[in-house]
Amino acid sequence: MxxxxxxxxxxxxxxxxxxxxxxxxxxxxxxxxxxxxxxxxxxxxxxxxxxxxxxxxxxxxxxxxxxxxxxxxxxxxxxxxxxxxxxxxxxxxxxxxxxxxxxxxxxxxxxxxxxxxxxxxxxxxxxxxxxxxxxxxxxxxxxxKVEYADIAHSFLGEKFTISQLRSVHEAVLGHKLDAANFRRSVATIPELIDTGEVLTGTPHRPPKLFRYKNLKQAYYDLNH
Amino acid sequence: MxxxxxxxxxxxxxxxxxxxxxxxxxxxxxxxxxxxxxxxxxxxxxxxxxxxxxxxxxxxxxxxxxxxxxxxxxxxxxxxxxxxxxxxxxxxxxxxxxxxxxxxxxxxxxxxxxxxxxxxxxxxxxxxxxxxxxxxxxxxxxxxKVEYADIAHSFLGEKFTISQLRSVHEAVLGHKLDAANFRRSVATIPELIDTGEVLTGTPHRPPKLFRYKNLKQAYYDLNH
The missing domain is CATH 3.90.79.10 (Nucleoside Triphosphate Pyrophosphohydrolase)
Incomplete structure (x- = not known):
């Protein structure tokens, strides 16, 4: 052989x-x-x-x-x-x-x-x-195995609303999550930062945009 | 070709x-x-x-x-x-x-x-x-990327002293850790359980033996 x-x-x-x-x-x-x-x-x-x-x-x-x-x-x-x-x-x-x-x-x-x-x-x-x-x-x-910071960034880009972030978690997990519980649980994540900006083009109260701190590190983790 | x-x-x-x-x-x-x-x-x-x-x-x-x-x-x-x-x-x-x-x-x-x-x-x-x-x-x-529960189990077996666990962390990290700080930090890990047993064959006060809870899950993670 x-x-x-x-x-x-x-x-x-x-x-x-x-x-x-x-x-x-x-x-x-x-x-x-x-x-x-x-x-x-x-x-x-x-x-x-x-x-x-x-x-x-x-x-x-x-x-x-x-x-x-x-x-x-x-x-x-x-x-x-x-x-x-x-x-x-x-x-x-x-x-x-x-x-x-x-x-x-x-x-x-x-x-x-x-x-x-x-x-x-x-x-x-x-x-x-x-x-x-x-x-x-x-x-x-x-x-x-993959951090949700990486997943959210890959699917949504740098800035996203809490509702968009919940959609990512739901899509990956394959089932719905309670919106209020999700909002409470992500509020405890120190890496998640309020950008001070809001999503434009939406009617009524525009939702806040968030981003992940230390995304460079997150990128590194996904690549290594 | x-x-x-x-x-x-x-x-x-x-x-x-x-x-x-x-x-x-x-x-x-x-x-x-x-x-x-x-x-x-x-x-x-x-x-x-x-x-x-x-x-x-x-x-x-x-x-x-x-x-x-x-x-x-x-x-x-x-x-x-x-x-x-x-x-x-x-x-x-x-x-x-x-x-x-x-x-x-x-x-x-x-x-x-x-x-x-x-x-x-x-x-x-x-x-x-x-x-x-x-x-x-x-x-x-x-x-x-690998959980220390898996590493400790692979190197030490099921039961180990806090001092042995610290040696594992030091060997993997490549530098010494402060013994008192390490003891305090592992005390907060809910998965680390006091077995109620002590290491035999040692002089003076024999050190307690610990184990990780949910090791089956830990094994699974390392294998997948």
């Missing part, structure tokens, strides 16, 4: 964006593209592709993501490497999976390829290979 | 154990084995090897670790995948790196291969390839 060879290397990317579902509840959405060849022809798969021998892993992930979805997130972070012997029926394929959170306006500004389709992350079709497991893993990581 | 091929897959493992350095200060140690061929002949490298096409990643990591160090940790966790195009001078090599924390008695009971040598993690020689960067990454993850 050629040492370490006979194994094919691929990259894939899990993208999460927050947008309303058909009941107008903000939830997490993820883009997929249909497989154009066997195995798993026509099944939905994560954006990705084979790794060229001379391309960096994260460059390949960002490139294949841009080619399919039109998205150019400011960074993609390595999520996990999936390499089970039987995950593809025709070859040993090891996929280094990246992920990124994107804002709704980034999705709106992207010019996607022909075939991309977004699905709610908690109502996925049967995906190609082990891609359902991969999205599940990413969701679990999002819920348990 | 054969799609996704021409790339060689390897696994490596970073092991951390806690034991005293020459000044009798507990610190983190990591085992290495000398390279037996070019490139980087004779340089110290992390335990590891090529990935056979039919072997699971974590099985290969555990097997190569056992062959070199004699260690059989109860699990190895995936740390990160290192795949920079120029990390090896002779081929594109992608290394899926695993890690584990082991207790001093596990190290003492292991029957190592001939060439393994342990080095203090903060005083490493120049290692092969990017292995210095890999150990640095593992140290950073240990310091910032």
């Amino acid at each position: 050629a040492q370490g060879a006979k194994i094919r290397m691929a990259v894939s990317t899990v993208i999460f964006a927050m947008r309303p579902n058909k009941d107008d509840v903000p939830c997490l959405w993820t883009p997929f593209v249909p497989r154009t060849r066997e195995p798993d022809l026509n099944k939905w798969a994560l954006p990705g592709g084979w790794l060229p021998v001379d391309e960096e892993l994260e460059t390949a992930a960002a490139r294949t993501l841009a080619e399919t979805t039109g998205l150019h997130p400011s960074y993609v972070e390595q999520l996990y490497t999936f390499g089970q012997v039987d995950r593809s029926p025709t070859a040993r394929v090891i996929s280094v999976v990246y992920w990124a959170l994107v804002r709704a306006d980034e999705v709106a500004a992207a010019i996607p390829g022909d075939n991309v389709q977004w699905f709610p992350a908690d109502h996925l079709p049967e995906l190609a290979f082990d891609h359902n497991d991969i999205v599940e893993y990413a969701l679990e990581r999002l819920r348990t | 054969a799609q996704g091929a021409k790339i060689r897959m390897a696994v490596s493992t970073v092991i951390f154990a806690m034991r005293p350095n020459k000044d009798d200060v507990p610190c983190l140690w990591t085992p290495f084995v000398p390279r037996t061929r070019e490139p980087d002949l004779n340089k110290w490298a992390l335990p590891g090897g090529w990935l056979p096409v039919d072997e699971e990643l974590e099985t290969a990591a555990a097997r190569t670790l056992a062959e070199t160090t004699g260690l059989h940790p109860s699990y190895v966790e995936q740390l990160y995948t290192f795949g920079q195009v120029d990390r090896s001078p002779t081929a594109r090599v992608i290394s899926v790196v695993y890690w584990a924390l082991v207790r001093a008695d596990e190290v003492a009971a292991a029957i190592p291969g001939d060439n393994v040598q342990w080095f203090p993690a903060d005083h490493l020689p120049e290692l092969a390839f990017d292995h210095n960067d890999i150990v640095e990454y593992a140290l950073e993850r240990l310091r910032t």
